[in-house]
Amino acid sequence: MRYEAPETVERASALLADSAGEARILAGGTDLLVQMRSDIVDPALIVDIKRIAETRWITEEPGGGWRIGAAVTGAELKEHARLKQVWPGVVEAANLIGSTQVQGRATLGGNLCNGSPAADSVPALIAAGAVATLAGPQGRRDLPVEDVMLGPRKLALGKGEFVVSFGLPPRPPRSSDAYLRFIPRTEMDIAVVGAGVSLTVDASGTITEARVSLGAVAPRVLLVREAAAAIVGSRLDRVAQDRLEAAARAACTPIDDKRGTVEFRIQIAGVLARRTALIALDRARTQ
Amino acid sequence: MAENGTNGHGYVGTRTIRPDGVDKVTGRARFGADFNLPGQLIGRVLRSPHPHARIVAIDTSKAEALPGVKAVITRDDFADQPSEFIPAGEMMMNYKDVVRNVLAREKALYEGHAVAAVAATSAAIARRALKLIDVTYEVLPHVIDVVEAMRPGAPLLHDDLFTAGVEPKPDKPSNIAKRVEITLGDVDAGFAKADVIVEREFKTAPVHQGYIEPHAALATVSEDGTAELWCCTQGHYIVRAHCARLLGLDIAKIRVTASEIGGGFGGKTVVYLEPLALALSRKAKRPVKMVMSREEVFKASGPTSGATVRVKMGATKDGKFVAGFAELKYQAGAFQGSPVQPGVMCAYAPYDMENVKVIGYDVVSNRPKVAAYRAPGAPISEFAVESVVDEIAKKLGLDPIELRMMNAAREGTKAAYGPKFGPIGLEETLNSIKKTEHWNTPLRKWQGRGVASGFWFNIGGETCVSLTVNEDGTVSLMAGTPDIGGLRASLAAVAADELGVEYDKVRPIIGDTGSLGFNFLTGGSRSAFSGSMAIVEAAKQIKADCCARACKLWDLKPEQVAWERGRVRPIGDAADKAKPMSIADFAKVAGKTGGPIVGYGRLNAQGAGPSLGTHLVDLEVDPETGRVTILRYTVAQDAGKALHPAYVEGQFQGGAVQGIGWALNEEYVYGDDGKLQNAGFLDYRMPVASDVPMIDAILVEVANPKHPYGVRGVGETPIVPPLGAIANAMENATGIRFTELPMSPPKVLKALREKGVTAK
Numbered sequence A: 001m002r003y004e005a006p007e008t009v010e011r012a013s014a015l016l017a018d019s020a021g022e023a024r025i026l027a028g029g030t031d032l033l034v035q036m037r038s039d040i041v042d043p044a045l046i047v048d049i050k051r052i053a054e055t056r057w058i059t060e061e062p063g064g065g066w067r068i069g070a071a072v073t074g075a076e077l078k079e080h081a082r083l084k085q086v087w088p089g090v091v092e093a094a095n096l097i098g099s100t101q102v103q104g105r106a107t108l109g110g111n112l113c114n115g116s117p118a119a120d121s122v123p124a125l126i127a128a129g130a131v132a133t134l135a136g137p138q139g140r141r142d143l144p145v146e147d148v149m150l151g152p153r154k155l156a157l158g159k160g161e162f163v164v165s166f167g168l169p170p171r172p173p174r175s176s177d178a179y180l181r182f183i184p185r186t187e188m189d190i191a192v193v194g195a196g197v198s199l200t201v202d203a204s205g206t207i208t209e210a211r212v213s214l215g216a217v218a219p220r221v222l223l224v225r226e227a228a229a230a231i232v233g234s235r236l237d238r239v240a241q242d243r244l245e246a247a248a249r250a251a252c253t254p255i256d257d258k259r260g261t262v263e264f265r266i267q268i269a270g271v272l273a274r275r276t277a278l279i280a281l282d283r284a285r286t287q
Numbered sequence B: 001m002a003e004n005g006t007n008g009h010g011y012v013g014t015r016t017i018r019p020d021g022v023d024k025v026t027g028r029a030r031f032g033a034d035f036n037l038p039g040q041l042i043g044r045v046l047r048s049p050h051p052h053a054r055i056v057a058i059d060t061s062k063a064e065a066l067p068g069v070k071a072v073i074t075r076d077d078f079a080d081q082p083s084e085f086i087p088a089g090e091m092m093m094n095y096k097d098v099v100r101n102v103l104a105r106e107k108a109l110y111e112g113h114a115v116a117a118v119a120a121t122s123a124a125i126a127r128r129a130l131k132l133i134d135v136t137y138e139v140l141p142h143v144i145d146v147v148e149a150m151r152p153g154a155p156l157l158h159d160d161l162f163t164a165g166v167e168p169k170p171d172k173p174s175n176i177a178k179r180v181e182i183t184l185g186d187v188d189a190g191f192a193k194a195d196v197i198v199e200r201e202f203k204t205a206p207v208h209q210g211y212i213e214p215h216a217a218l219a220t221v222s223e224d225g226t227a228e229l230w231c232c233t234q235g236h237y238i239v240r241a242h243c244a245r246l247l248g249l250d251i252a253k254i255r256v257t258a259s260e261i262g263g264g265f266g267g268k269t270v271v272y273l274e275p276l277a278l279a280l281s282r283k284a285k286r287p288v289k290m291v292m293s294r295e296e297v298f299k300a301s302g303p304t305s306g307a308t309v310r311v312k313m314g315a316t317k318d319g320k321f322v323a324g325f326a327e328l329k330y331q332a333g334a335f336q337g338s339p340v341q342p343g344v345m346c347a348y349a350p351y352d353m354e355n356v357k358v359i360g361y362d363v364v365s366n367r368p369k370v371a372a373y374r375a376p377g378a379p380i381s382e383f384a385v386e387s388v389v390d391e392i393a394k395k396l397g398l399d400p401i402e403l404r405m406m407n408a409a410r411e412g413t414k415a416a417y418g419p420k421f422g423p424i425g426l427e428e429t430l431n432s433i434k435k436t437e438h439w440n441t442p443l444r445k446w447q448g449r450g451v452a453s454g455f456w457f458n459i460g461g462e463t464c465v466s467l468t469v470n471e472d473g474t475v476s477l478m479a480g481t482p483d484i485g486g487l488r489a490s491l492a493a494v495a496a497d498e499l500g501v502e503y504d505k506v507r508p509i510i511g512d513t514g515s516l517g518f519n520f521l522t523g524g525s526r527s528a529f530s531g532s533m534a535i536v537e538a539a540k541q542i543k544a545d546c547c548a549r550a551c552k553l554w555d556l557k558p559e560q561v562a563w564e565r566g567r568v569r570p571i572g573d574a575a576d577k578a579k580p581m582s583i584a585d586f587a588k589v590a591g592k593t594g595g596p597i598v599g600y601g602r603l604n605a606q607g608a609g610p611s612l613g614t615h616l617v618d619l620e621v622d623p624e625t626g627r628v629t630i631l632r633y634t635v636a637q638d639a640g641k642a643l644h645p646a647y648v649e650g651q652f653q654g655g656a657v658q659g660i661g662w663a664l665n666e667e668y669v670y671g672d673d674g675k676l677q678n679a680g681f682l683d684y685r686m687p688v689a690s691d692v693p694m695i696d697a698i699l700v701e702v703a704n705p706k707h708p709y710g711v712r713g714v715g716e717t718p719i720v721p722p723l724g725a726i727a728n729a730m731e732n733a734t735g736i737r738f739t740e741l742p743m744s745p746p747k748v749l750k751a752l753r754e755k756g757v758t759a760k
């Protein structure tokens, strides 16, 4: 097995593109190393991207948007006071990953590219309207996060392509986001259902824009437009809450597995979408 | 000689610092996987991918030809063993089954069943070699569930298994290994007197002991036929005995050293890797190290049984229990030997009842063979009974603590399983729970409170320790039972008190099998109980020896000399004839007065007193998700005498936490293919630290008259009450009686929705 730690995006994608055997990006390694140890993957080449400067930065752009490197860790996100204030849902989702030790390694890029429908930061990123910037042999392109994952362990990345960073859009006033997951325990568990909601309210408290995303209820993390539509124009009163719950449930196509039954997941998806939206709303009103 | 415990410094009953603590927090302590030898090979196990399959052939030639592979072993490397039952901890085992569990012979009986093992110069080569072993399987239909396994026509695991304990002896084999029964009085007559009868069926899932440290072994077999083995085990003498038997070696030729142990809870009372590592080393002529992965721990080491239990209890309208019936069906895993017998015996043991009948079935199915787990069998049957007791209390409008108090077993009560109890502390635990602020604090909506009691016998058994007085007056203490829960601290405190030396001057170690006579394993809550008895015995010899030496030194007669208050003193009319001498004083003159001063305590400890406990729990149910949060938890248990209160409390807390996991989330999830789907801590949901509140521990001390300090075993009882206490609290919170464990969110939510109990 060969290990490389290039310092440029171009070199990294060339290494990936030229590899004859299976090649893997290494970010924090909290998925990859575990999978290697348990004989699930056995790559011939490992390309560590942590020495590429732009994968490690968090920057607030002049227009108010944000750029977060794909290899930024959960701990670094948590320590960024300004980002936490503007995108509390994204940061809280990333910070649900693993334990304190895992937080020091785990990255947003790894969470997305591991290709799990239950990945915690992905619904928050999708709700936030995040766009992934990809680099490959043919250069760079942007892809909305909801289009990166196609199904369990299946990504829309071409050979030699990887995620360099994520872009978050500028925030209008009175906007905020939130993420909740359901697990039977308090931590060190995998989401049975995850819900991310991002929204903006006007001065009267009416929701003007919203995005709702659900994890672990379908083969990929979903952007649920109907759920967003169910609350836009409302102040999230009881009726709107019920509409949101129903729309969230209608979008679910989960499986029965060791982590939960179909019936349970669908039920919880509605509950979680409502609870998350209420938190986001509460935050937005005070932003 | 003075009273025990009154001489010396009085360390017993105080919270001394554990002698093994520093090395454990710095990482210097050596656990199973920390031992290495020059030139060692790495051993790995090939495991069956099928839950049930005939092994037609095993071709190892390609693996053996791989460079770096030094040995491959299969069933052919172990001689078959005759059928013979021997005691193993609190359960029985049979070498015919042990040899088959260690490496499958005719059939693979569960997914993960060891089929072959290799030793190679690296882990990577060993892994590659496993893929080169060609096993021809004839896949057979499998059966996982205990009730299905009992049905006529179910896939048969062993064609020579005929149900024992039934008359006439069955002429057809089945998966029902045995039927057991205990009876006291006449249950039919009892039920006839009952004003209220409650009958319920319960189901529990198999749960793993969940020790953090996976099994590990390092073996080296010399050309001269002697062998050394380092492993994490609850009983290295037992490992030695099993390995000697399986490998055909003299016991004296195997020396086993127990590493520090990262939890066992009963699961490390059996052998898995140890005989394989020895056999590989013997073949390769090099040391072999083997460590299980977590997945292997789940798939191939013992959980405890899942079970189906039917309970029927009757009471008069004042609350007197007049009859108790139960039928228990316990999963044994692939080989017979579930803990159904203790389950049967414990079911009604906390109560003073005249009419009891309990029937149990030991049933094999295509799952890993169960191993002991804290109070084996008791949590399951007592969960069912404690749930029904709670329901009777509700039906009669009685306080659940008062109802238990009214029926509590006490000194003189004849237990359904046989004996008359000596002094026991159930009433005291109920009383102390009733007095807690916890019991008397109001609850809010969706919160519930539950109480349950529990019983466990405890055992004594063969024990051997030594105390050596060193040249400088310090004392080396050697015990032969692995220290799992603070044993060294407890024994050192007893030795210090007995010999009148400072606690820090006693250095306790766990000796290897060559250092002491046979020690039964650490299990049955026996180590502190019987170890401290043996220490008292060893100290007695030293004290007698020192008195004899003093007679010579002082030229006095035996009756003019005595051990008092930590010293040998001249007494009576000789009182001013000489200066009292301490152990350190004798150490200085040991050479001149007869040589080394050593005490050797050896006994088969009898009189282990049962320990009873009562647990109190508050929880909250999220009505929209079915998720349960444990809010508050109090344990009261009779310890007889807590040699080291902190480690006794630790046992209470640990048992409660394991019980919480058992009640709420832990279970083995099998697919239709008979394969275990959650062989890891991510999906086998044991509680993590943040899932549980601080567990309050109340030490009740009703002295055990059979022990010099009054000690009872305490390690197992704490896992018995939580299941019932939590189910009772769930009923209190939701009005729903949950009869199936675990009470995981999907099940709870479904029940709430079916009953129309929801938030909105």
Ligand SMILES: Cc1cc2nc3c(=O)[nH]c(=O)nc-3n(C[C@H](O)[C@H](O)[C@H](O)COP(=O)(O)OP(=O)(O)OC[C@H]3O[C@@H](n4cnc5c(N)ncnc54)[C@H](O)[C@@H]3O)c2cc1C
Pocket: A024, A025, A026, A027, A028, A029, A030, A031, A032, A033, A034, A049, A070, A071, A096, A097, A098, A099, A102, A105, A106, A107, A108, A109, A110, A111, A112, A113, A114, A115, A118, A119, A120, A121, A161, A162, A163, A164, A188, A189, A190, A191
């Ligand atoms: C103990 C423990 C607890 C965990 N708990 C959670 C949890 O609660 N929630 C949760 O969602 N996850 C959890 N995880 C999984 C894991 O930590 C997360 O998915 C994490 O975000 C992965 O990030 P990483 O940087 O470590 O990824 P890596 O392991 O480095 O990479 C993961 C995969 O993505 C690929 N990859 C990484 N970066 C890129 C990139 N920039 N472009 C293209 N491909 C890339 C890698 O090749 C690999 O296939 C847990 C893991 C552990 C070990």
